Amino acid sequence: MKRRSFLTSTTLAAAALGLGLPAMAQEPLKVGFIYVGPVGDMGWSYQHDQGRKAIEEAYGDKVVTSYVESVPEGPDAERVLTQMALEGNKLIFATSFGFMDSVMNVAAKFPDVKFEHATGYKRADNVATYDARFYEGRAVQGTIAGRMTKSNKIGYIGSFPIPEVVQGINSAFIHARKVNPAVEMKVVWAYTWFDPAKEADAAAALIAEGVDVVLQHTDSTAPQAKAKEAGIYSFGQASDMEAFAPAPRISSIIDNWAPYYVERVGLMLDGKWASSATWGGIGAGEVQIGEISEAVPAEVKAEAEALRDAIAKGDYHPFTGPLNKQDGSVWLAEGEVADDATLSGLNFYVEGITAELPK
Structure with missing residues (x-):
């Protein structure tokens, strides 16, 4: 910089300060x-x-x-x-x-x-x-699904077989079976996060197997549209997907x-x-349970909300033993809670899910 330019700049800056003028604004x-x-x-x-x-x-x-x-x-x-x-x-x-x-x-x-x-x-x-x-919200969804199914078959659309998704499948199934010991879970993998055509095909495959409640860990509303065509129930994913209220969307997980x-x-x-x-999770407000619609009986809604609140307060953890792995071996003993390290690497289904987990 030339000396004259430098002096001019510093003189102007000093004058601005002396006059109480605002300094140059910080870049956003x-x-x-x-x-x-x-x-x-x-x-x-x-x-x-x-x-x-x-x-x-x-x-x-x-x-x-x-x-x-x-x-x-x-x-x-x-x-x-x-x-x-x-x-x-x-x-x-x-x-x-x-x-x-x-x-x-x-x-x-x-x-x-x-x-x-x-x-x-x-x-x-x-x-x-x-x-x-997200597995905390899946526990609430599983409770509702287990109560709402008439065929005792609920379906789950998975995106990719990573721990985050496996956590959700297991949690939904555990809590569906807690309220309905006869329930079965069918799983279809879409191998995509967002592809409405593939998600619709996955939903159609589950419906063909007789499921009457569909959960998903994919991002579009295509499964809800398929559920509406078939006259069955579904859950919103990531947002409330309120366009499908009050049915087939009977509740949602909302990512906040x-x-x-x-x-x-x-x-x-x-x-x-x-x-x-x-x-x-739910307690921190990052996972929210959307409106539980009027299609859900009042006593089921109350049961689901009680579970939500217990999770939020830390009074209950969705992965609390006794729980076995899919092969029947012990995973969690009575009262034992899965730690975060285990959940972060979860790579197996719990006992009762008959689908094969892709590797």
């Missing part, structure tokens, strides 16, 4: 989001985007947010994450399990950028992880990411962000 924090599905899926990505909007509402012009939707897990994710970092985003949320290795690769190249990965387990100094205890996102951005703005691992 740029926050990026990467979604595996479209924001209009009315499920998983939609709920994450509600969290992004909550950041904007909370911090106004202190932040600038952006997102890229429908990014496949794999090389595309690494490209998008790299571009986000190059565009000046200092905090990036990657919102699908399969983005994990891409996050780690890009984070190593941009140590001054903070990354947060949803549902994963790999961390670094500039990589945090966050998850929700907004408080977490607002908190983490606040830490960035305050210079206090640090790598961490967060796993919240």
